[in-house]
Amino acid sequence: MYILLSIVTCGIFGFYWMYCVNEDVNNSLGENDMSGGMVVLLTIVTCGIYGFVWAYSLGNKISRIKRMMGDPYAESSLGALYLILSIFTTYIVPLAIAQNELNKYAEFRE
DSSP: HHHHHHHHHHHHHHHHHHHHHHHHHHHHHHOOOOHHHHHHHHHHHHHHHHHHHHHHHHHHHHHHHHHTTTTTOOOTTTHHHHHHHHHHHHTHHHHHHHHHHHHHHHHOOO
């Protein structure tokens, strides 16, 4: 549904989704890293360039979350994968993958 909303709104919903995923990842790791609002603002101001840096960082943070869940196969190179996917899919696929992993983490914690 989020992917469809991102496409239908020409990416505007994608920025909101980026904000939410960033906040959820920071909360899951217990970090006070850069806020979701700042990530969205920097992505807009830099015409999307900061989004690539953020995607790389997001991949590394998702790897840490997967290790916290006890996944012995958690790749430390997810950052590179998220970066490559964000270059070719305008952040939609990395956001969907990150959302899926966050949902798994929420179920794991229950």
